[in-house]
Amino acid sequence: GAGVSQSPSNKVTEKGKDVELRCDPISGHTALYWYRQSLGQGLEFLIYFQGNSAPDKSGLPSDRFSAERTGGSVSTLTIQRTQQEDSAVYLCASSFLSAGGRADTQYFGPGTRLTVL
Amino acid sequence: GDSVTQMEGPVTLSEEAFLTINCTYTATGYPSLFWYVQYPGEGLQLLLKATKADDKGSNKGFEATYRKETTSFHLEKGSVQVSDSAVYFCALRNQGGKLIFGQGTELSVKP
Numbered sequence: 001g002a003g004v005s006q007s008p009s010n011k012v013t014e015k016g017k018d019v020e021l022r023c024d025p026i027s028g029h030t031a032l033y034w035y036r037q038s039l040g041q042g043l044e045f046l047i048y049f050q051g052n053s054a055p056d057k058s059g060l061p062s063d064r065f066s067a068e069r070t071g072g073s074v075s076t077l078t079i080q081r082t083q084q085e086d087s088a089v090y091l092c093a094s095s096f097l098s099a100g101g102r103a104d105t106q107y108f109g110p111g112t113r114l115t116v117l
Numbered sequence: 118g119d120s121v122t123q124m125e126g127p128v129t130l131s132e133e134a135f136l137t138i139n140c141t142y143t144a145t146g147y148p149s150l151f152w153y154v155q156y157p158g159e160g161l162q163l164l165l166k167a168t169k170a171d172d173k174g175s176n177k178g179f180e181a182t183y184r185k186e187t188t189s190f191h192l193e194k195g196s197v198q199v200s201d202s203a204v205y206f207c208a209l210r211n212q213g214g215k216l217i218f219g220q221g222t223e224l225s226v227k228p
Contacts, residue, residue, distance in 0.1 A: 031214060043218035050214060106216060108161040
């Protein structure tokens with residue numbers, strides 16, 4: 001079956017521009033996560049959408065970062081006024097939620113490589 | 118806060134050698150533990166997991182046992198192959214659902 005898909009696969013932008021990154025989770029997965037992978041910081045959690053609950057935004061590094069999830073499926077991560085330190089691979093993952101609301105195994109997409117010049 | 122510490126890489130081994138990658142964690146409560154692998158040019162893939170103390174996760178010849186008393190989840194394989202060359206990430210999942218990753222260990226297996 002189809003896995004998690006992300007677009008674009010690569011994005012090059014100029015400092016100060018806004019970018020939008022898209023994630024299509026596995027069909028039926030109600031939980032969706034964003035992480036980023038950078039040389040200096042490793043793999044960092046950004047934000048977590050859990051069903052209809054309020055998202056956990058505790059990992060967003062600044063107010064320039066935001067994300068939304070429309071219709072409980074597709075998610076968009078937006079970075080405003082990009083900075084060079086935002087250059088990283090942005091990973092999306094999705095999972096089922098158990099009957100008790102506990103997240104199951106997360107499956108990752110291929111990522112979007114963002115380069116800010 | 119919760120955290121994961123892995124042994125630093127790169128680790129270089131000859132084919133058929135024994136592999137251990139150490140992973141220890143700090144967490145409140147009873148997290149689930151994972152090993153993810155990232156092959157060159159590919160995305161993160163789940164390798165194995167364990168959800169409670171003394172559970173052993175296994176896949177593709179790799180094993181790891183959830184040791185609550187030593188807060189460890191070391192990855193082992195008895196005989197590595199060149200195709201195992203990749204970066205390995207240990208991770209925990211706390212009650213909140215997000216994964217907390219170690220810094221990754223690069224493994225290079227030479228023929």
